Each structure stands twice: as structure tokens, then as C-alpha cells.
Amino acid sequence: MGLFILRRLGVMILTALCLTYIVFTLTNLYPNLEKLAKTQGNFRMSDEAVTSWLDKRGYLQSTPKKYGEWLGVLPSKQFIDDEGKGYGRCTALADDPTQAPRFCGVLQGYWGQSTVFKDAVSKIIGIRLGLTGWLMLTVMCVMVPGALIIGVLAGMREGSKLDRTLSTISITSTATPEYVSGVIFIAIFASSAVGLKWFKGTATSAMDDITFANFTLPVLTIALYGMGYIARMTRASMTEVMTAQYIRTARLKGVSFANIVLKHALRNALIAPFTVIMLQIPWLLNGVVIVETLFNYKGFGWTLVQAASNNDIELLLGVSVVSVIVVLTTQLISDIGYVYLNPRIRIS
Amino acid sequence: MTHQTFTGKPMHPAAKMFAEECKAGEMDRREFMTRATALGLTTAGAYGLLGMASPAQAADMAMDGGTLRMQCEVRAHKDPRTYDWTQMAAVTSGTLEYLVEYSSDGSFTPMLLSGWEVNDDASQYTLMVRQGITWNNGEDFTADDVARNIARWCDKGAEGNSMAGRMASLIDEASGQASEGAITVDGNNVILKLNSSDITIIPGMADYPAAIVHSSYDADGDISALVGTGPMKVETLEVGVKAVLTKTDHPWWGNANDAYAGGGNRLDRIEFIDYGTDPAAWVAAAEAEEVDCFWETVGDFVDVMDGLGWVKSEVATGATIVVRPNQLAEVDGKTPYADKRVRQAISMAVDNAVCLELGYASRGVPADNCHAGPVHPEYDASVGRLPYDPAKAMALLEEAGMADFEFEIFSIDDDWRKNTTDAVAAQMRDAGMKVKRTIIPGSTFWNDWTKYSFSSTNWNHRPLATQIWGLAYRSGEAWNEFGWANAEFDALLAEANAIADADARRKVAGKLQAIIVEEGVTVQPYWRSLYRHANEKVTGTDMHIAYLPQTYKWALKG
Numbered sequence: 001m002g003l004f005i006l007r008r009l010g011v012m013i014l015t016a017l018c019l020t021y022i023v024f025t026l027t028n029l030y031p032n033l034e035k036l037a038k039t040q041g042n043f044r045m046s047d048e049a050v051t052s053w054l055d056k057r058g059y060l061q062s063t064p065k066k067y068g069e070w071l072g073v074l075p076s077k078q079f080i081d082d083e084g085k086g087y088g089r090c091t092a093l094a095d096d097p098t099q100a101p102r103f104c105g106v107l108q109g110y111w112g113q114s115t116v117f118k119d120a121v122s123k124i125i126g127i128r129l130g131l132t133g134w135l136m137l138t139v140m141c142v143m144v145p146g147a148l149i150i151g152v153l154a155g156m157r158e159g160s161k162l163d164r165t166l167s168t169i170s171i172t173s174t175a176t177p178e179y180v181s182g183v184i185f186i187a188i189f190a191s192s193a194v195g196l197k198w199f200k201g202t203a204t205s206a207m208d209d210i211t212f213a214n215f216t217l218p219v220l221t222i223a224l225y226g227m228g229y230i231a232r233m234t235r236a237s238m239t240e241v242m243t244a245q246y247i248r249t250a251r252l253k254g255v256s257f258a259n260i261v262l263k264h265a266l267r268n269a270l271i272a273p274f275t276v277i278m279l280q281i282p283w284l285l286n287g288v289v290i291v292e293t294l295f296n297y298k299g300f301g302w303t304l305v306q307a308a309s310n311n312d313i314e315l316l317l318g319v320s321v322v323s324v325i326v327v328l329t330t331q332l333i334s335d336i337g338y339v340y341l342n343p344r345i346r347i348s
Numbered sequence: 349m350t351h352q353t354f355t356g357k358p359m360h361p362a363a364k365m366f367a368e369e370c371k372a373g374e375m376d377r378r379e380f381m382t383r384a385t386a387l388g389l390t391t392a393g394a395y396g397l398l399g400m401a402s403p404a405q406a407a408d409m410a411m412d413g414g415t416l417r418m419q420c421e422v423r424a425h426k427d428p429r430t431y432d433w434t435q436m437a438a439v440t441s442g443t444l445e446y447l448v449e450y451s452s453d454g455s456f457t458p459m460l461l462s463g464w465e466v467n468d469d470a471s472q473y474t475l476m477v478r479q480g481i482t483w484n485n486g487e488d489f490t491a492d493d494v495a496r497n498i499a500r501w502c503d504k505g506a507e508g509n510s511m512a513g514r515m516a517s518l519i520d521e522a523s524g525q526a527s528e529g530a531i532t533v534d535g536n537n538v539i540l541k542l543n544s545s546d547i548t549i550i551p552g553m554a555d556y557p558a559a560i561v562h563s564s565y566d567a568d569g570d571i572s573a574l575v576g577t578g579p580m581k582v583e584t585l586e587v588g589v590k591a592v593l594t595k596t597d598h599p600w601w602g603n604a605n606d607a608y609a610g611g612g613n614r615l616d617r618i619e620f621i622d623y624g625t626d627p628a629a630w631v632a633a634a635e636a637e638e639v640d641c642f643w644e645t646v647g648d649f650v651d652v653m654d655g656l657g658w659v660k661s662e663v664a665t666g667a668t669i670v671v672r673p674n675q676l677a678e679v680d681g682k683t684p685y686a687d688k689r690v691r692q693a694i695s696m697a698v699d700n701a702v703c704l705e706l707g708y709a710s711r712g713v714p715a716d717n718c719h720a721g722p723v724h725p726e727y728d729a730s731v732g733r734l735p736y737d738p739a740k741a742m743a744l745l746e747e748a749g750m751a752d753f754e755f756e757i758f759s760i761d762d763d764w765r766k767n768t769t770d771a772v773a774a775q776m777r778d779a780g781m782k783v784k785r786t787i788i789p790g791s792t793f794w795n796d797w798t799k800y801s802f803s804s805t806n807w808n809h810r811p812l813a814t815q816i817w818g819l820a821y822r823s824g825e826a827w828n829e830f831g832w833a834n835a836e837f838d839a840l841l842a843e844a845n846a847i848a849d850a851d852a853r854r855k856v857a858g859k860l861q862a863i864i865v866e867e868g869v870t871v872q873p874y875w876r877s878l879y880r881h882a883n884e885k886v887t888g889t890d891m892h893i894a895y896l897p898q899t900y901k902w903a904l905k906g
Binding site: 035039116117118186190192201202205207213293294295298310 | 629
């Protein structure tokens, strides 16, 4: 098991390296750098001014060299002009540019500076990830129990009226994308158009203070979409278990239906949904992009959109690394959890 | 007895002449107020010349304290003289104040100045610095501070400094700085000696990038430690999210002074909250009672907000949109818009009234493609536009050998700017041209706004047409998005800027309008009325004709 986890960690680091290198290469294409120079400097800079702006800040070195600087394995290029003002990634770390450290990459714990938000990347990602974390946690709390209950109820008697009703509901909810359900929810529950106004159609105030009124609609929008999917998976797993030999034996021995479902079927039926639930976490991380934009909740998804649309190189790299870690960690947990839940794999 | 001029000295001879014109109906009241106060008359004095009483300010219901939350884009702070968004000025306007204020009635009021005088040919200005004002670090605000700020504005070498365009008559072309001896301090006064007559200096000082900064100002410094003359401080500024202004114990000079009946800067806290560019999200915020006031209500949302019972404030302006080709832009290695016939064809294919109806729900008046209109004193209504004639437009395009050319028109992804650009594109297609539309998100559109080959840009209202021409149409200016250079135009503009009398100036302005129209520089389809909605709790947040923030007027009702 230890070796398995180590191997997985190795894969994680390798994937993070490959992905960040790809993102790095794309954001460092010359037209993107030119755009960056013009937004940061002056929109009417001449081509020579753009070149000198980029050169001063070390953007014109080869991509592997710059990537090495970002990682912190190669010394950062520094340029100090006649007035003693320093340029380069490390200069922001010291008041006097000549005193700035030579290495300042991710390995040294420095994630760089966001060009759009004028702040440290680590700080921005910390705040935004925290906000999205709350959203995801609430969504999981609503989605997982709801989906499991619906799935188990539907799957315990395949083909019954209850099964057909619940299946229809879960297929409908999973077939309705967030940008449709979100708008419908806002119109019905938050606007004067219908007049219910039970909840708020924006979650901006939830960034400071989460309340029932301002957080319900975004949570419901994401949860309903995921709920249908997990419920379908649970139902499939449940129906399969319910037709197994040992369940029939139990029924023949006269065990009550409630006992069969709760004591014998449920545990075995929940193995497959566990994997699906773990895989929902990375999906949530990116799936919240739409909901965060719709409800103006400025979390991780919103940051990703802003970073990508403004070619904010270092912020985008930070976001990529976090995404890789979240995706591969949840996969690791789901694999380990699967081993513990399923005795057949554990024993072999 | 109220003085007619700020200084109590005799009024400028031209002011009386303007009053006669206004009474005779040759000039409307807004134009009169603009010109008379720019010549050193007080607002009360100017109204007095017309035989009218100055309107009372409606601040009676305001109370002290409280928090006002405004829906507003929150942008990164940069050096005020390089501001390109009025929202940037809103965040700092409680701290960094202005020398002169422009009001929606067209008048100019001294703020950090106590008044000014102009000589007869508008080539020398004496600015009187208001006494008793201190910076929030305790230092006195002096004439040296004013002189230093004006010199800063004149620095053409500073990247993106748009104030240099407004202060052009003070600048020595060779050095790119203020001319030797142009700005001198004489006791409490600052004397400006211009290189040529210029009537736009005072209006230029009232514009939003003209915020007054302290000698220690550093654009990259901590914004919460910003030194200014105002009582507010920028507590936090999170780009794209939120900016919070809180009141400090630095008293506001306006409250210690009789200049502002009823006082100002009453709020303890102002929050600017960013809800993105989609107005539907703003409405959701209003319905959720998360904001008290919008920055601006646009398009169909004016009716939506009326329906919600919010209070509308409306002002007719010289704010507009230009849908223009860039004459220097290269498309596939050619410069298609360098050919005058192509540009003329574009403007002849477009009916401006249709753009107004489809793009802005008819909330404004059609314009004549020359970026001068009825709100500008020097506007010559007889010039007119190139006639709307789609058939002739297509013929011109064929003559230029460009009939098969595919036009690509860029616009920002929003409501009215996108729709207006779509209306232009649709009419060009109706005329038989090939048009492709490209929509760019708001976060990236402005990165390169002057460089698009063919795109739309919104322009704020400015008091005089010559100001806009000086900023955007003069050859080589930072905001000349048309890529247009015309020596005759530049010479005539310099001539117009030396004529204090608007009637005499109109003759030159007419020629300038004609050149812009004839060259087909741009499609400038209509003038917008501006709207802002606020809930019942707030007062003093009226929409401003030029989007000037004037946060000191905002308050909650008691």
C-alpha cells in the first residue's frame, strides 16, 4: 500500500509538471506576451518598447529557462536600470533589488504575482479556493445524502412506480445544465417577476457571510445537476445487488424486506457510488465556473476565467497546479477507499 | 450679496454678451452656464445675469453616517493622470479631490481653488488656491501643490498620461514638459501663461483624471495609505470584487466652509461592489437588497428598474459611441481603411436613427458622425452628415475595388455597445457588404482598444466639442483610435481653441465638423441620455452628465 501511494504521488508530480509546462508554453507565446506588455505598460507602446519591456522583465528568455525560474531550479534573470530600479520575478521580494534572492520559484514557496489582481498568487488562490471550498462542502452535504436516498429507494424494487418516478426526476435534473436551472431558480425564487422572493438571486454577500437566503440557490443549482447522476449510479448498483443470489436466499429464509435492504444490500450497493462521488469533487471544482459567474460568487472558477482571459501567466499556473492536485488526490482517495470497501480486492 | 465672480472683480466682457445671446434664444442655458462659469463667474452670478435665481440644492433630507453600497466595476488603481475609467476615479474621489467641479447644468464650481480669472483672449489664467485646506497627513495644501500637479499633468513622457492632451497649451513640444515659466506661483495664486489662447483649460481640470495628488504620491504604493485632501480613505481594494471607502477623522474642508450649504461627505462608509458586466446580475443584486445604487443603468434595464420601484435619475448628455475603422490598421497585409471611399461607404450605409432604436432603445437623439452635438456650445447644426444612401455606398466600395472585402467589426460583450455595433453591421450587410462580427469579453477588450481595425468605443460627455477633438481626433494623440492624421484639421482646431467667443468659434467648428464628416472618420450614431437608479434610502446620487463621481454628495436619507 505504501508503495502504491508513493507511485501515485510520483504520477501526480509528473502530471503537474507536464500540465504546467504546457500552460507555460501557451501563455508564453509571443502574441500573448505582447498583449501582457501592452496591458501592463501602455496600450500604444511601439514594437521596440514592447521588446524592451519584455526583455527587462526576463520574458524573452527561452521557455525551458523561464520554466526553470518559475520552478525555482534555475536562477532568475535580473535587470537593474540606471535609477537602481530592479526588474525580474525575484525583485519584488526585497526592497533593494541587489539584495533580492537568486532563486525564487515554487520550490522556494514563491508563486509569483498576479498581473490582473496586483496581488500575490498564493494569497489570491488561498482566498478564492477557500470560498469555493465552502460552496463545494455545502453542495456535497446536500447532494450526496439526497442522491443516495433517491438511488436506493429507486433501486430496491426495479420497475416499480416509485422507481419510475424517481428515475424520471433524476434523469430530468441531470439533463438540465446549471445555466438553465440557475436562471429558472432565480426567476422563480428570487425575482419580482414571480414574486416569491424567498431567496437571493446573487451570492456576492455570501463571500462575507453565508446565510440561508443567499447560499441556497447556488448550492441547489449545482447539487441538483450532480444529484441525478449519482442517484442513477446508485440505482444501477442497488438493482444489481437486489438480484444477487444471497438476497434471494435471505428472502426465502423470511427476512423482512426492510432488513434485507438496510442490512444486506445497502453496504454492497454503495461501493460503486463511492467512486462516482469522489470523482465528482474535481468536476465540481471546474463545474462551479458557471454557477460562480451566474451568482457572482468570486471563487476559484471565477479566478480561473479572469486569469485565462487576461493571460495572467503566474496565476494561471497556480490554478493549474491546484487543479492537478485536487483531481489526483481525489482519485487516490477513491482508489484506496475502494480497496477498503471491497473485500474481494483487499484479500487478493 | 452674492458676488458675480469668484474674486469679486469685474466680470469678463464676453459673459455679458453670452447672456444676451442666451436671452435671445441663440444659446441654450446649459451652454451659457458652461461658458460663463469657465470665464470666472459664480453659478449664482451666471444665473443672475439671466435674471434668474440659482436653484437650491436638495440636500435637506440627508443625514450623517451610514453605509452606501454601489454596484460598480472595481478596477486596479493607477496614477490618476492615466485613468481611463471613471470608476477608477470614483474609488479615489473621497481622498484625491479636484481643483474644479463640472456640474450637470454645465457650470464650473471651484473646489480646491477658491476661484479663477481669465484675461480677455484666454491666454492667461490666475488660479486662487482655497485657504485652510490640509492634507490628511497634516501638511497645508498650498499653491505649490497646485503648481506641482499641473506640471505633472503636462509631462508628455509619462506613459498613458491623458492629462497632457488637456493641458496641450501649456506644453513645450520639444521637451514634452510644461513650457519654461508657464506655471508660476505668486503667493496663494498660481498663474498659468499659455502658449496660445485656450478655453478648455478649466474644463480640462474638472475631468476625472485631474485628481490632485500629494508630492509623496507613488502609483505602486499602498492605496490605503494614500495622501489626499479628502476625508475618506480607501480601506480595501480587491480588483474585480470590491472596494471599501471609510471615513477618517480628517475633517472635510467643505464642511468647515460656507461653500456647501448642507455640507457633504456624510457617509461613514462607501462600498463599491463588482457584479461583472451583465446588467441582469445587477438587477439580481438590487432584488437581493445587496446594493443601494447602480453606477449606471443601461438599455432595457431602465424599464426593469423603474418596474422595481427604484428612483430614476436621468441626464441628457454628449456621451456617445463611435463605430470606427482604424486607418492605420492592417488586415491581411493591406490597410483597407486608409481609402477614404471605403470609410465614406461605411457611414453612408448606416442610418443613425436605426442604430439609436436598436442599440439604445431610442433613449437619446441621433447624431451626425462628427462628434459634436447640440450640448456643445460651438456646434454648427447646418453641417449635417453624409446622406444615408446604401446604393451609393456600395457603388463607392466597388469603385475602391473593395466590394469583396470582408469587414470584421469588433465590440465588447455587453448590452448597448454590442447591439449598436450589431445594428451597424446589419445595415452594412443590407447595403450588400460582407461583414463579420467579433465579440470580445470586457476583461480583454480594453487591452488594445485603439488598435482594432474596426470597432466600437463608448465616449463620455465633455463640455466642449473642441475638447473631444483635441483628445481623440488630433493627429498623434494617445486616444486617437481612428489612426487619423489631418494637418488641416489640426490647424483649424488650434484656431478654434483660441476663440473665446462661441459664435466666432462656430464658424471654425463647422469647418472641423465638415472635415470629420467628409473624411468618413467614424460612424457616431447617437447621443445618449444617461440613467442611474437608486433605492429610496439614498439621496444625492444623481447621475452626472460626465460620470464624475462626486461621492461627497452621496448620503442616506434621515
